[in-house]
Amino acid sequence: MxxxxxxxxxxxxxxxxxxxxAQGLISNPxxxxxxxxxxxxxxxxxxxxxxxxxxxxxxxxxxxxxxxxxxxxxxxxxxxxxxxxxxxxxxxxxxxxxxxxxxxxxxxxxxxxxxxxxxxxxxxxxxxxxxxxxxxxxxxxxxxxTMSSEAYQSGQLCNQNVTDLKESCEGAEIITNTTHYLDLATRAADFVLHHLADPQGAIQDSINERTCEVTEESRxxxxxxxxxxxxxxxxxxxxxxxxxxxxxxxxxxxxxxxxxxxxxxxxxxxxxxxxxxxxxxxxxxxxxxxxxxxxxxxxxxxxxxxxxxxxxxxxxxxxxxxxxxxxxxxxxxxxxxxxxxxxxxxxxxxxxxxxxxxxxxEPDAPNDRKRSLKIGIILGAVFGGIVCLTLLAGIAFILVNCKQLFRSTMHLDQARSKSKATKGRNDRTPRPFIMDYDTKPRPRKYMNYHSVSAAPIPSIRISPGTGNSNTTPMAGPSNQFDNGTTSGNDSDAPKLGYIPTSELVRVLNDRLQPEHWRDDEVPPEYASQRG
Structure with missing residues (x-):
């Protein structure tokens, strides 16, 4: 061999x-x-x-x-x-x-x-x-x-005398000796497969050269x-x-x-x-x-x-x-x-x-495998439950945060909308007049033409040559220009006696600017009051 x-x-x-x-060669589980x-x-x-x-x-x-x-x-x-x-x-x-x-x-x-x-x-x-x-x-x-024709004829094999040698068994020769490596290899393989291998592929141990009896023992x-x-x-x-x-x-x-x-x-x-x-x-x-x-x-x-x-x-x-x-x-x-x-x-x-x-x-014993399988199932179930709870908690946390974020975003959007609306009213173009007497931000009240017409407008008297004026304080919109009270002796504050009519018209126009006018709409009537 x-x-x-x-x-x-x-x-x-x-x-x-x-x-x-090959087909059918599958690893045993x-x-x-x-x-x-x-x-x-x-x-x-x-x-x-x-x-x-x-x-x-x-x-x-x-x-x-x-x-x-x-x-x-x-x-x-x-x-x-x-x-x-x-x-x-x-x-x-x-x-x-x-x-x-x-x-x-x-x-x-x-x-x-x-x-x-x-x-x-x-x-x-x-x-x-x-x-x-x-x-x-x-x-x-x-x-x-190895069995050769010379050994068969002389009865000498492995330097020993042998007799009654068979040249073939069941029609297949048992002589394998040759001077060529390739021929000897193929003859040896054919000998093993024909005489020592059973139909299932099991290799038997030996064959008797006299009786052709195979020793049915696989090693x-x-x-x-x-x-x-x-x-x-x-x-x-x-x-x-x-x-x-x-x-x-x-x-x-x-x-x-x-x-x-x-x-x-x-x-x-x-x-x-x-x-x-x-x-x-x-x-x-x-x-x-x-x-x-x-x-x-x-x-x-x-x-x-x-x-x-x-x-x-x-x-x-x-x-x-x-x-x-x-x-x-x-x-x-x-x-x-x-x-x-x-x-x-x-x-x-x-x-x-x-x-x-x-x-x-060392491989586990069968009982150990069963116990390991049960433990694995239990551990898998526990781990799966923990994962599910973690996912649910995470989803709840995300929903709460999203809701809070949505509310914050809504408030912020509303504030921005108001700011943009105010800015739009102040910065609407074209603006024929610009008021810059006071740069401090002041709260404004929206008004329509009904409220403007209903508001008392002061009557202004200008005394020629004196530069003094008698005024009746304005109510309503005129107060929106003053974010507080100023002293009449404050030389820095603008005096109504020095405000010409054109400036008052400009103030009125600025107040009415946020309103939208229709082409067929006439200006409101103003009620005069004298002090």
Whole structure:
């Protein structure tokens, strides 16, 4: 299975993307916390700290004696993938030295094709031809364990004697070995889909080469490796036929109840391969947006579960093997690299819009969800009532103020109207006469011609030669010119004896000016009185 992945990874280096579509892939509403709320730079920092912790705690002696040989290859692959996702070359030099050492721990990476996958990931990250050579070494080592025509005829497979080998099962050949990478990849894919995949897309564990009997047991690592291989192979221009198979396996893997419960959290070892396969699909196969959202949500479930349930209390950069919790206190490179696969898969995902949170918390239990729902309804009702009362109070306040403002505006308009009317009467043009004896403002009384005719007009006698006059004080309108009483000895005040008739006529005209005359109306008669 790993050889198949190694082959398609080689094809990925030169492959082009295509578009695939799928129907019916809908996120399960029971999935626990699928949203990605941490910013990408925070996710990158978390993944890097986990990788650094794995490197520090990797015992060189245990690596040399082969204890952590397989998990170490997975760590090398993750270091290269981290640089790919962050567009860096942080681990390039370290990886080259690490491959040199690992090659001689087990000659030519014997029985561990995972080093070939890691070398190809490193080549994809850095473009360094040295990593291709490491991949070819792993390839040649694994080729002895693939079924070929020579192995079938000689009875030798993986340096062991085997007999009664079948050349085909149910009409489909089981010989996949060839000298061409592309042919080997397509043969391996056809072999898996025909012999190990059921109609629903579940990947079985193995097939007996003598009886063609399939071991009906699905494991997450097999499903993840097939997803990764089909994702890369389906991006080749000439192999779109694998798209339907990819989507079928994808749907079965994500919905399987063998390694997860209704909350969607993977509880079986090997889940890291599923996350790696889904990450390859998300990044490299240009699927429809619905499928990408489906994958994103599933990765989000695992990511939040690892952060909430798998971190060791003494050191948050160390992760236990259980993603469902509670975390163990021990440490192993296997558990750490399993978690790193999830941390890396979440890096390229877009951030969801959600309330700010430092890190995801443990998912609520079903009863807690119900209580939270009731509390939310109560709080929503209370908040809604407060908002309604606030709105009503605001509306009442606005209406009262508007009413007061309206009244004030009415009074102001009336005052302005009076002022304009008065000014209009005083400033009406044309005005034949202007009175400017007294500049003090005086209240005026409007009068019509009846009141004018009824008012007594003083009779003025002028004594020639003396300049003195006998006057009878005027009543009515004449008093409007005096805003108070002046002394007869005040030389500054105008004396009636000095007012000529023309001035009196002008005064009368000024008083009558506000009135409107008709063309056929005759002037009023004036009654004279003598004192």
């Amino acid at each position: 790993l050889l198949f992945v190694a082959v398609v990874w080689y094809l990925h280096v030169v492959s082009k993307y295509i578009t695939a579509t 029971l999935w626990s916390n699928p949203n990605i709320t941490l910013k990408q730079d925070v996710r990158i920092a978390i993944a890097k700290e986990a990788i650094e912790r794995a490197r520090v705690m990797l015992d060189e002696k245990q690596l040399q004696n082969g204890t952590y040989y397989g998990a170490t290859a997975r760590l090398y692959s993750q270091m290269a993938e981290f640089d790919t996702l962050t567009n860096q070359t942080t681990y390039q030099g370290q990886l080259y030295q690490a491959f040199e050492k690992a090659r001689y721990v087990r000659e030519d990476f014997l029985d561990y094709t995972s080093y070939g996958v890691a070398a190809l990931r490193a080549y994809a990250a850095y473009g360094n031809e040295s990593f291709i050579k490491f991949a070819e070494v792993a390839w040649n080592s694994a080729m002895s364990c 997450p690592h097999n499903a993840g490796l097939v997803l990764e291989g089909l994702a890369i192979l389906s991006t080749a221009n000439h192999y779109p036929r694998f798209e339907d198979s990819l989507l079928r396996v994808l749907n079965n893997t994500v919905t399987s109840k063998i390694w997860q419960s209704d909350n969607g959290i993977i509880s079986s070892d090997g889940g890291q391969y599923i996350l790696r396969g889904l990450s390859v699909i998300y990044q490299r196969a240009l699927l429809s947006q619905d499928v990408r959202n489906y994958i994103k949500n599933y990765i989000g479930v695992q990511y939040n579960a690892v952060l909430a349930n798998s971190r060791v209390a003494q050191n948050p950069n160390i992760y236990s093997g259980s993603w469902t919790g509670p975390p163990s206190t021990g440490y192993s490179i296997q558990n750490q690299t399993n978690a790193i696969s999830v941390l890396l898969a979440a890096i390229p995902l877009p951030e969801d819009t959600a309330p700010a949170a430092s890190e995801p918390t």
